[in-house]
Amino acid sequence: MHLHRLEKTWLKFGISMLAVFLIVLGVMAFSMGMKPPSEHHHTVDPTKVAETAPFDNPGLNQIGKNHYEAVMTAYAFGFEPAVPLEVPVGSKVDFIVTSSDVVHGFAIVGTNVNMMIVPGEVSHVTHTFDKPGEYLILCNEYCGTGHEFMAITIVVQ
Amino acid sequence: MKSFDRSDSKLVLAHVLFAFAALFIGGVAGLLQSMVKSGSIELPANIGYYELLTAHGVLMALIFTTYFIVGFLYSGVSHTLGGKLLPVSRKLGWYGYALMSVGTVMGVIVILLGKASVLYTFYAPMKASPWFYIALALVVVGSWLSGFGIFYQYIRWKKGNKGKLSPLFAYMSVVTMLLWQICTIGVAIEVVVQLIPWSFGWVDTVNVVLSRTLFWYFGHPLVYFWLLPAYICWYVVIPKVIGGKIFSDSLARLSFMLFLLFSIPVGFHHQLMEPGISPFWKYLQVVLTFMVIIPSLMTAFSMFATFELYGRSKGAKGTFGWVKKLPWKDVRFFAPFMGMLIFIPAGAGGIINASNQMNAVVHNTLWVTGHFHITVATSVALTFFGILYWLIPAITGRVLTPRMNKLGMIQTIIWCVGMFFMSGAMHIVGLFGSPRRTAYNTYNDHPDAVLWMPYHVAMAIGGSILFIGVILIVYNIIGLLRAPRGETEYPIGEVSEASEKTPAFLERWGLWIGIAVALIVFAYTLPLVDMIMNNVPSPGYVTW
Incomplete structure (x- = not known):
């Protein structure tokens, strides 16, 4: 499938930013203790x-x-x-x-x-x-x- | 030019008019809410804020959108797949319409009787009347019948046109309805298996975490079900309206397939702040959520490429000279264009919402309400409004007069101004912590809550301006129905000559449905097993 040269640049830039952003989120969550609250199950009747x-x-x-x-x-x-x-x-x-x-x-x-x-x-x-x-x-x-x-x-x- | 099939136009018009009746009633509820929330009025004794809120949400988010979408898709499918609906498809369309209408009327009555003030998310263990859930089930099943009608027409067309590429409008309609069929299975299971037996009292308890998960398995693709028809207008119709060409047929199809894949296995990003789901699966679904950014970037590129190519073909010079060549005074372009433009900040807000731990800053605040009022209630709604100005003339054999065009321009501007005040104030005050879905209270004049009040007043001002917009769009529809007779072409864009041939794999449905199912199974199986094994059942409550 043909992609315009400028569209390739646009998508490469966008996808790279997306990857950087998701890595930052993941590192913050899992190695800096910033997970969302209430980790998993703690149940009560x-x-x-x-x-x-x-x-x-x-x-x-x-x-x-x-x-x-x-x-x-x-x-x-x-x-x-x-x-x-x-x-x-x-x-x-x-x-x-x-x-x-x-x-x-x-x-x-x-x-x-x-x-x-x-x-x-x-x-x-x-x-x-x-x-x-x-x-x-x-x-x-x-x-x-x-x-x-x-x-x-x-x-x- | 071939005129639109008259019996199909009845079906399309029935859907469109029902949609805007819902918009009007929902608009009245919305206006009253914004007045109560700002402390401007108190409702007469028997009307509750949360009844209005439930009616507003159900009528706007579920009824207005679904009816308009079914009507719009049927119009395009009829026009591009043979010029009229096959008898089976038309019948399915009417059966769907009848079921959805019975469901809607029943649901609205139950809500207004105060038997179902559970909002349009109806979170268990708040227990509404069983008839509320049955009403919702009827709406969903009705929409399925409509979807089957579109599939039938498409399959028959493919059989009669072997080896030919299907028209882009029809292809996109099939993707939209496929998305809808796959995602509504979740809410159907929630309603039919969990909530209806429980609300009748046949079972005593409900698995709350599971019900919420099934809801949000449906709740996020729901927003793409609203958005994709707007994208159909942007991709297929707008190029024709401005006199340009579709930038690329294959990229348009690819972006729709990516939306199908990445809008379903992502519901946990609505449940980031809740217990019962492990942080790993939340993060995994956040990653999948963000994959829809890729087709969004492709869509943005295609739109502006179409605009620029058109402007340059008209002799535009310089980097941005083409902007001036666009038909700014044509409401059929201007209304959807404003929708597109506003979708840029709206989409950015969506990225903030879905950002895993950062969701804590905005979760359940008025920011979120502001977010979906500029996405569905502006980007999508303005596109739908813009569609009216050619759709009603095209299917009823009338023409858009300069006066109606002008009224349409005014309506668009009113909508943008009203939304600027209302949604802008919602976004800001949400960041200050003002909760969504909450009636007027200053929390014993707590300084933080008192600070919210001026923003709530700005919301009411915006809401009042928007209500004028609702009245004007209803007036415009009546005007369009009484416009002078004549022929209006159904605008379907042609693909640019520079664009290459569309590869056949984009129409291999088995492949794409297979990937979609695989992603859903991957993202949901283990968390669902966990929720079912660790079931802590809860009885039901009526707290209103």
């Missing part, structure tokens, strides 16, 4: 979330110096624990979240924390809060009538 550890006791636990674990349950239309979380500046927080009903979203405005919460699965993401402030955690996946009210905050000070 979605009808027994409140009785299953660690979701029987949702809240913030300190697990190291400046290192916290936030165990949370998303439900229509809120999060457990329902009170604002509080951590010092510079804290690294591991979020461990599941749903006790439908699919929800979990996004922290002003950060790159953004993941889906699917019933039966446990989602994981880690974020280090370097700047003080009151961060909005909200559900960004439509979950029903009160979806727009589903939010809490995390206070970093």
Whole structure:
């Protein structure tokens, strides 16, 4: 099949850029620890979330110096624990979240924390809060009538 | 010049008019949504924001597009494959139309009764009325019948024209419908095997991760099902409209085949932020996703090559002199051209969305809503609008008057301006974190959320301008139907003399379908086995 000379150049340039871009993405994901959140399966019976550890006791636990674990349950239309979380500046927080009903979203405005919460699965993401402030955690996946009210905050000070 | 077959024109017109009725109702819903979202109005007690949102999504993304596409493809297949539809094909077209229409009416009633406020993605375990799922199944099965009609006409033509190259329009229509048949199998399995028995209560639970995966196996090729008919207009019709030639027949066919191969095994790039799928398979499908950039680059090259060759044949000088020679005042060129131009930033936005871990920046924010409003609702919609100005005259035996052309130009400009405000504001505020599919709330006047409000107002301004555009396109259709009688040619471009003969392997369907299936099996088998083995069933919920 005949390709025009200029089209060959155009495609060679485009395909090379594409290759470079995909390699950068792959290297960042697999050797620099920047994979998308919630690596693979961690399951929980979605009808027994409140009785299953660690979701029987949702809240913030300190697990190291400046290192916290936030165990949370998303439900229509809120999060457990329902009170604002509080951590010092510079804290690294591991979020461990599941749903006790439908699919929800979990996004922290002003950060790159953004993941889906699917019933039966446990989602994981880690974020280090370097700047003080009151961060909005909200559900960004439509979950029903009160979806727009589903939010809490995390206070970093 | 041979005029368009009158009984075929009835079938085509029925599809086009249904499509624009859906566009109008969907447009009303869209206008109201943008008003609610910006805090400008509150809906009367019994209408919910999410009912409107479901109606808007279903009517615009599924109904408007599918009806228009079926109508447009049938028109071109009738015109290029023998000048009229075979009785079997025409019958299949009408049966498809009837099934889709029953499904649409049923679906809209269920949505407006508030029994299915699950949006057009209907993610389980939100459980809608079974009649909503049955309605969707009817629409899909109806579209299959329409597809079979196109295949039948094509196969019969090939049998009667042994050794001849099929017309480019018909070839592209077959690829588009083939893509549709292969991808809708996923959503059909989701709806028929998983959701209908579950919503009737015959089974108690649903495998949520599997249902989402089957949906997105369909959901991404769906966008190529919208785009490919627009590409047919760009590749086959636009060269004729401007008076130029198709740059290369074989490259046009090759790019369509590459779209068929690389638009299906890629659904995970819509599921990058969710649990239950390993990072390896997500990344693999991201790589496959980006392969569609190659036929996109080929398409861009072909389009501008056609334009430049035409301009130079008219005596254009200098590097960009040919730009001035293009028929800027002809809506049949101008509307699709604006669609093409806007597809450049729109496609770039799509690359951002699919970029594996970087998807976290934009996932489920208004950025995504902005993205598909400049892709399907601008690039594709403007091309479809531009098609109307020759299609309706050609099939009804009328002519495009200078006045209608002018109204079409105005409509195009209104659409672009409205979309600039609405989609522009959506993109920016999405980067600030404003969630999509979310009614008005300032989150206790949180400073971040308060900052979003001016952008939500800009969206409402854009939405209002777009609604004027919706009214004008409906007015223009009525105007076209009442235009003076006369003959309008169905514009089909001819291939440039410089272009070489098209190789036969591009029409070896077994080969291409085989590669497509192999890629799908490769990208999906292991993740699907994993999802079925690790099934954590969930009961259903009605949360609206």
